Amino acid sequence: MNQIAPERPKVDKKPEPSLYASHQKVQPRAVKGRVRNIKWAVLVVLLALYYVVPWFRWDRGPGVPDQAVLVDISHARLFFLWIELWPQEVYFLTGALVLGAIGLFAVTSLYGRLWCGFTCPQTVWTDLFMWVERRIEGDRNARIKLDQGAKDGRWWKLKLSKHAAWLFIAMATGGAWIMYFNDAPTVTWAMLTGQASLTVYGFFALFTATTYVLAGAAREQVCTYMCPWPRFQGAMLDDNSLVVTYRDWRGEPRGKPDAAHGDCVDCKACVHVCPTGIDIRDGQQLECIGCGLCVDACDDVMAKLGRDKGLIAFETLKNLAASQAAVAGMAPGPARNAAGMAARVPQKKIRPRTLIYAGVIMGVVALMLGAWMLRATLTLSVERDRAPLFVQLSDGGIRNGYTLKLANKTRGEDLHLALVLDGPQGLSLTVQDAMEDAAGRPILTTRDDGITQWRALVTAPPGLRLRDSTPITFRLVDGSGRTLVTQHSAFMGPRR
């Protein structure tokens, strides 16, 4: 299965970390570079989306908030742009989640932990919190010094301002989450003026607290100890997946920038920028979220030394092994580097697992599209009376009662539909409180995004001899004679 690189050349590896070591605070250093720029861009776009989306308006007519994206608990509706889901249609949500999961598998099998390193909310908010921390307390060295120094006035000032800023962001985050479940302008005003419900303030406090704790204090510990995803994503990766890799065949042996050593000058820049506090030169590790910041850090060092970039790079393990094999026995230097790079082959993107993921994605998409096309926006449910099962009429006829519920899942004009009964000749149909059309058929009227209820009575005249249970069918017919809904039921009578 996952064929990991063959026996590697001797790497200057630090001893296995003790399983019993207590937690060390990670103080990552700031870094500039291509990957970092991409990460900033992703961060800005995602945060902007998060804060702005609830404010998008969407005309939905009277009675419901005009919000484009809304989980409306009180009306039991899910609004997403032009899509409106009723509770019995949550399977679309399930489908979307399945798509999300398989999509994540597919991306991971091709490009590694892009989700973890770039788009995971934990990563995004932690990045934001670290940026704030850096603006207030300074970069890595300044922070370490601050933490080791005395708790003087400056310490208090910096710490207090940092936590105040964090709390402010956490509140903005928690507050914005509320808006996905309530009409944004209304709930924002209510929260600001102290008029929101206890529930709203409760959830606001909860989401504020989780943001503050997870992004401010827990940080990389969420990824290594709490999140299940790193534990099983190994199953998505193989040696054709791109992962952040230290090209040890090029870097080793580490040391001075001279002919006796590889390209790694052991400056530890890659370690210092790592938000999870690991050394990527030790090889693939569970803790590595694939953020690529070490790539930027090392590229910077290589540029200063006038060497090729890419000592740490997004690379497949297959190529890593190929390069290693190609340079076996060669002395450090440009010749070895060239040989190693030449041995690489383009990433194989079409592999059984990517094909399977693509197949599953297309299958689920097709299923969802099909379900969406076949989704009935008008449904009729027919409940036959159980007590009495049937009613004996004074002329000897038999009558059954039915409760009809007509659900209309769209908004707009009310529909006026004629109710037609299909069954044995002679059965007659009346609907209480319903108007009748020219042909004497009862007319049922729908309600905007709602349910109307009717009571129908079906009567068999005295002469009609039916079995004790006779299948009948209700149909709703529109003005042009088209049948919109059909619902089967039964007509009960005495045992003959």
Next chain:
Amino acid sequence: MPTKIEKDSITGQETTGHEWDGLKELNTPLPKWWLYTFYATILFAAVWVVLYPAIPVQGWTGLTGWTARGALPAQMDAERARQAPMLARLREVSAEQIAADPELRGFALAGGRVGFANNCAGCHGAGGQGASGGFPSLADDDWLWGGSFEAIHTTISHGVRAGESDEERGIAMPAFLATGMLTQAQINDTADFVLSLSGRSADPAAVTRGRELYAENCASCHGDGGEGNRDMGAPRLNDQIWLYGGDRASVVRSIAYSRAGVMPAWRGRLDPAMINMITVYVHALGGGE
């Protein structure tokens, strides 16, 4: 418990002193924040136990004195207050007007269903299907005292033979045998005639004899052709619905000893709004006129 804290030579970690097959268990405490969260939950529980009735001891309600039972009146009051405007309107208008107003009608049907289940279903069945032995079906098209909104409302308010008011629904049928008004033979003949009214099999000779007896004794209430009389609650005899059974023996028994169902008067027992709601609900069961 070891008296001396022992350190593991390899990891430098403290040990718990427990040993198993030569392996010592290391003491690796939870992170502090975990512990504090844990302590916080304990504290929360302790406060909760003191404030709320968490100890299953008779009479212990905690310092707040809160009980689920005690909280009920407030919830009921809130619910009553919520329904009050609607109920006030339901009290003022007639059942007929309620049925014509979709909003009132929906409320009345929901409330009437509950009121019916609580007060009426015991005799008339959960769906108004009635029960044998004189409990009429409310879902069919036969009404002893009328099936209009007004008639149903009167029946519910004053009951039937409830002794609540002399004028309303108080009339009863005489027991022809017990009072000596008819002989057993005459009653048998009358029964045959009554059966013939609804096309049931009867002895033709007895029908002929019974015709005159019926005209003299029964027609004043049940009508010449057995069409019944709602003012007196006299049932139709020419249809297929028989409250006390339509076989010969049952009809004979009805004539000989009379039948007179009793229903309580609900005026004074139920809120006028509730009587209105039940009226609308019963009317909608299927038999309303």
